[in-house]
Amino acid sequence: MTRAYDDDLAAGFATRAIHAGQRPEPLAGAIMTPVYLTSTYVQEALGENKGYEYARGKNPTREALERNVASLEGARHGFAFSSGMGCVDSIMKLFKAGDHIVCGENVYGGTFRLFDKILQPMGLKFSYVDTRDPQRVADAVTPATRAIVVETPTNPLMRLTDLAAVSQIAKKAGALLIVDNTFASPFFQQPFKLGADIVFHSTTKYLNGHSDMVGGIALCNDDALADRLNFVQNAAGAVPGPLDCWLALRGTKTLHLRMPRHDANGRAIAQWLAERLGPEQVNYIGLPTHPQHELAKRQMTGFGGMMSVEMGTRERAAHVLGRVRLFALAESLGGVESLISHPASMTHASVDAARRATLGITDGLIRLSCGVEDVNDLLADLDQAFQGLPEHAGRAAGRPLRAAAATPA
Numbered sequence: 001m002t003r004a005y006d007d008d009l010a011a012g013f014a015t016r017a018i019h020a021g022q023r024p025e026p027l028a029g030a031i032m033t034p035v036y037l038t039s040t041y042v043q044e045a046l047g048e049n050k051g052y053e054y055a056r057g058k059n060p061t062r063e064a065l066e067r068n069v070a071s072l073e074g075a076r077h078g079f080a081f082s083s084g085m086g087c088v089d090s091i092m093k094l095f096k097a098g099d100h101i102v103c104g105e106n107v108y109g110g111t112f113r114l115f116d117k118i119l120q121p122m123g124l125k126f127s128y129v130d131t132r133d134p135q136r137v138a139d140a141v142t143p144a145t146r147a148i149v150v151e152t153p154t155n156p157l158m159r160l161t162d163l164a165a166v167s168q169i170a171k172k173a174g175a176l177l178i179v180d181n182t183f184a185s186p187f188f189q190q191p192f193k194l195g196a197d198i199v200f201h202s203t204t205k206y207l208n209g210h211s212d213m214v215g216g217i218a219l220c221n222d223d224a225l226a227d228r229l230n231f232v233q234n235a236a237g238a239v240p241g242p243l244d245c246w247l248a249l250r251g252t253k254t255l256h257l258r259m260p261r262h263d264a265n266g267r268a269i270a271q272w273l274a275e276r277l278g279p280e281q282v283n284y285i286g287l288p289t290h291p292q293h294e295l296a297k298r299q300m301t302g303f304g305g306m307m308s309v310e311m312g313t314r315e316r317a318a319h320v321l322g323r324v325r326l327f328a329l330a331e332s333l334g335g336v337e338s339l340i341s342h343p344a345s346m347t348h349a350s351v352d353a354a355r356r357a358t359l360g361i362t363d364g365l366i367r368l369s370c371g372v373e374d375v376n377d378l379l380a381d382l383d384q385a386f387q388g389l390p391e392h393a394g395r396a397a398g399r400p401l402r403a404a405a406a407t408p409a
């Protein structure tokens with residue numbers, strides 16, 4: 001049984017978030033997609049089955065999640081994986097030794113580690129460039145280039161890539177544009193509309209939104225590319241369990257409710273931090289002082305809850321990290337609860353110190369994932385954590401919390 005809005009891209013985002021890919025369960029009509037905890041499926045007769053043979057290949061809970069997120073990204077096909085890294089690894093299995101990939105120099109630390117420590121020794125070739133400048137991407141392209149991999153905004157420096165410009169470069173090179181859309185989520189950024197060929201997510205983050213599972217998903221429109229991804233998904237087998245798919249699916253139902261609040265809280269907190277430390281210390285794409293704010297406004301519909309802040313020294317960073325009470329000191333992001341972290345020693349510890357320095361991931365940098373709590377409580381928490389902040393050249397540390405700063409720009 002299909003229903004009008006099942007995979008209907010004409011329906012609004014919220015309607016698709018709640019309904020796409022889902023239909024009442026056939027036995028009892030349960031409105032929620034069941035968690036199909038099974039490894040295999042009974043076949044009716046030799047050569048006759050319902051399209052399900054073994055659960056690495058297909059699982060109905062997983063399919064519901066895949067169709068749901070595909071719909072939110074405006075894509076025809078979705079393939080879920082056991083983690084964001086399992087997803088990137090599987091995407092990269094589309095390529096072979098000798099193929100050249102142009103990659104953003106500022107991608108997620110784990111993505112860089114996979115490329116540099118595992119795939120490069122296996123024969124894939126990578127050039128890492130500052131993708132803020134499309135010309136650098138174009139200059140890095142060689143006749144062997146098969147893909148351009150970008151993350152926008154980047155983690156943790158919130159740098160942007162002009163997706164429309166880079167997609168032109170990819171097309172000209174006959175290469176795939178692969179976009180990590182984890183930070184923006186499909187609610188704020190739709191890379192397929194800007195020319196992406198594959199979009200992927202760590203569903204662990206905003207899509208799930210509740211910090212209770214780990215997963216990844218890749219989306220695409222091209223049928224031949226989908227066949228290849230489908231083949232890798234089954235052949236390499238980095239598939240998610242059905243309960244994790246169900247949790248992610250429960251999360252996507254409220255994506256459109258959570259993201260505006262992450263955004264509002266993010267704007268207010270960035271403004272407070274900018275007033276406190278100076279706007280140049282705050283990497284938030286919603287601040288007019290962010291060097292790529294205009295691009296953010298053009299290619300995204302919101303700025304979200306992610307930001308990083310240059311505290312100046314490791315001592316000052318540690319002061320704040322050690323005193324927060326509502327923000328939890330933890331890796332990860334995108335959950336309803338606010339998190340704070342120290343990229344140099346946490347998410348980016350696998351990136352060597354020299355490279356971190358080149359990228360601007362200093363020992364004084366802290367990263368905030370603003371959750372959906374009451375913003376005044378978050379601001380009050382930061383305010384108390386900033387009390388007694390050791391002095392840093394040029395900046396006074398003790399300015400009082402201004403309640404008016406809570407109004408989003």
Ligand SMILES: *Cc1c(COP(=O)(O)O)cnc(C)c1O
Pocket residue numbers: 083084085086108110111151155180182183201202203204205214215216
């Ligand atoms: C977390 C993350 C990943 C990796 O995903 P996992 O689910 O942790 O394996 C990849 N890209 C970005 C931007 C991330 O934040």
